[in-house]
Amino acid sequence: MQYFSKSPEEWQKYDEERKKERERREQSKKRIIRWTFYIVIFLSMLVFIFIIMGRRGSRFDLPYNVVIKGIHINLESKEEYYYPDNLDIKVTIQNTNNNDSHVEINNFSFLIVNQESSEVEYSYVFSQPVEADISPYKTILVFDLLREKEISDLEKGTYEARVSFILNDESVNLVKTFEYNKGLIIDVSAKEMFYLTTEFPSISILAINGTNETFNKELFGTLTIKQKEKVIHSQKFSFGTLNLNPLSSIPLDFEINKNFDPGNYYLLFDFDSFEQTYVTTLNIVNQIDRNYNDISLLVYVISAASRGDQLYFEGLLRNSNEEPKAFEISQVIFRLFYEGQLIYNYENNDLSRVYITELGTAKVFDLSNVKTINLDRSGEYEIQFSVNIGDKTFSKKHTVKVY
Structure with missing residues (x-):
């Protein structure tokens, strides 16, 4: 693949014009990394607090998930939507008590609000009271946006789903934030979870x-490879002019013609043609592990x-080694x-590579990526799951009871 589409003189002129812009963006990245470090510390402290509180009480509330006297109220929504996906947002109530519970809902309202402009994109109000008896551990659907209206053409931005109502004389207010993406979407990732020091890493880029x-x-820009804060490698690239019809995509391959020492690297793809930066990781090792004791x-x-209900299942491998x-x-x-x-x-049976950080985990199977299974019959289901690594087999059995 030819990556250079400009003459050296054109690239030099381009570099001079974009130098100040790159410096500004580099400073912005450093600030993001620094604040991310602070946020990680803060979240770690919150997790510790929640663990301590969890030992003293039966629950803690989230903005979109509360429990009132054994009644679990949940506002369900994905974190991200991509045009032209319909917003799929639900409100459910589950009885977590050991006996039947009676619920009465009054003055139900649901809003979709643009977080930046505070503009209401959609509203639904049902002021009449609704009553129901819920058996132990049963979940009922209170509101389903898809049954009321298909919303699939929002402007790109951050939105809030807001729900408020009275449940058995107690006020309930739930909020769930989500992103709606609309525009050219770039997905960047290494084709393999790790490469050997003798191999040239290959990167997969999907433009949507x-x-x-x-x-x-x-579509052109600059690739910068860093290990911690040290720049290891940098090169310009260009994929030429992309002509993409609405909702179409094109896969692009990018091979880095360089060997790397063992370690973990960050790859920063600065797509200068539309001023966006995407980051992915690159793991380099000396050899493939043959010891699976940990x-x-x-x-x-x-x-x-x-x-x-839909069956959700994920299989992961855990590394207990440091x-x-x-x-x-x-x-x-x-x-x-x-x-x-x-x-x-x-x-x-396809051979695939897996890289697990020290004391970490890696997902090796997600049922939702291969099949949607609804548990449409009451009774007992059994799952048998296994993973083969070399001459060793890891397996689990699990029973799911459907009522």
Whole structure:
């Protein structure tokens, strides 16, 4: 692939024109990193406080999630939406008590508000009282935005979903913030989770036109590779002019013709043609690990569900060693049984690389990426999940009861 689309004289002129702009953006990045460090410390302190408080009480409230006298109220929404996705926002109530609970809802209102302008994009009001008896641990749907209105063409920005109502004479106010993305979207990632010191790293760049208009513009900029704050490598790149129809995408490959010493690196892609910066990581190791004694398998899955609920399942590998681990997975198997009968089978035999930081975890399977499964029958489901690494198999069994 030819990355240089300008003559040396043009690049020199371009560098002079953009020097001040890059310096300003570099200072901005340093401020972001510094404040991110402070925020991480602050959040760590909050987690410690929540752990201490959790031992003294049964719950703590979030802006979008509260519990009142055993009644769990939740405002559900994704963190990010991409044009032309419909906003999928729900309000649910669950009875966490051991006996039936009676609920009465009055003066229900729901708003979508632009956080920057405070403009109301959508409003729904239902002032009449609604009553229901909820059996123990059952969840009921109070509000579903998709049933009321399809909202799929917001301007790019940050929005708030706001809900307020009276529940059994107590005020409930919930807020959930989400981003709505509209424009050229760039996804940058290393093709492999790690590379050997003898290999040239390859980067995958996916350009998506997330608008209702044709995108026709040159895509060029600068790649800077850093280890901590030290610049290891820098080069200019250009993919020429992209002509993307609305909601179309194009994959772009980028090979770095350089070997790196073992370690962790940050890759900063400054797309100067539309003044955006994307960051990804690059992990370099001497060799592939063959010792799996410090590796264990974790699964995230519910144990009980209501009929019709979607099954969520994630498989992760945990590294209990204080050194990073880099190895290859040869097989991943997920099987779902209902009352002893196999109803879904997934098997992936493609060789894939996994890198796990010291004392960290890495996701190796997410059911939502391969299949949507609704638990549409009451009874007992069994999950069998296994991961093969070299000559070792890690496996878990889990039972989900559906009522």
